[in-house]
Amino acid sequence: MTTSTTTHTIDLTVNGIPRQVTVEPRTLLADTLRTQLRLTGTHLGCEHGVCGACTVLVDGEPARSCLLFTVSLVGRSVETVESLEEPGGRLNPLQQSFQDHHGLQCGFCTPGILMSLTALLRDEPHPDEGRVRDQVQGHICRCTGYQQLVDAALAVSDEDAEVAP
């Protein structure tokens, strides 16, 4: 059993790499990622679980990193937008599709949306528009009106369909 008011040192996996971090109990995952691990791709918007900007994957499921205490994530696997990058710094197919379809403008909400869509496309490689819209409902985007980012996700889904036997 662990009890402490001060700091805790815990092991977790971030983007496939084992990491050890020392945190106060109240430290939120979003802050650990941004300030300790310098993974600033995860953005913090509302800090109370409404805007979705800070969404990352925890054991493959989308979660709001502003609502998770890092200390609670012992042994868990966290994936952030940085993990999407392909060798040579290239965009992955979903990111490229966002660029091609104007799926972002200011880009603040984009990392979170990419992570939610990544989780969806792993579970369901060919979601229909309804499923894509369900998946991004927990994200606030004030630039695109959502249409282009939905188009971007659907284009990736179609592309995979053509490749598949």
Add this chain to the structure above:
Amino acid sequence: MKPPAFAYHRPETVGEALDLLAELGEEAKILAGGQSLVPLMNFRLAVPAHVVDVNGLTELTLSAQRGGVLRLGALTRHRELERSPLVAGAAPLLAAAAPFIGHPQIRSMGTLGGSLSHADPSAELPGCVLALDATVVAASARGERRIPAGEFFASHFTTTLESDELLVAVEVPVPAGRVGCAFTEVAARHGDFALAGAAAVVTLDDAGVVTDARVVCAAVAPTPVRVAAAEKLLTAGLPGGLTEVETAVQDSLDPTPELKVSARYKRRTAGVLARRAVEAALADAEGRAA
């Protein structure tokens, strides 16, 4: 928007957790999925001196069906309610209500036990466990207590759990025979707090006559409420048709207005939602083999 400092406890067994709760009492808050507690702490509306993290208690993640009862561990995530074949078969009302809870990111983390203990009047699962006549299992260092859902919710964000008790499981009677159910709600946007909600569970006999009915409305009172008048109409064979259900619900409720909506809006919406839920539950039951 950062939470205040607190002492963190991560028990590895239920026994350790219960000893901690006995020792810390009102000073402690239990952390499960954190989807309600952490926002409250970020706003500093909740400032617990101690947080007891139950996420290491693997026995609270286990669910099983034995005989006519589905026992769901308190750490069952909303996402599991949404996806689990076990839940879809044995507690289809919970599977039907789960997609209405927040957003996918919230459903990944949020738990059944957390939602019931938080007792938000606008939440989905409290109304569902009431409609299902479920039993809440609470444990403390003093022993285990079984609380019928009808006696569990006390008021806004208040349950009959004692400060040293941990909700460990929920037991749902598995429907036998022609039982149909449905859940529906209205929110300003999908995923927002519901402005009104309704759940219905109906049982038909072989001749298609309603033998039992439970109609529950949410977000219209400090706790989810059963509407006995609507249930009586159903077991009486709905002499005046489904519209009577709507009227009975509207006549039974006395909601308090909220920032966005009036009491009248809530009453009327709850009536319409209850009618729709009953209609869908009847169709669901009729579709099941006699």
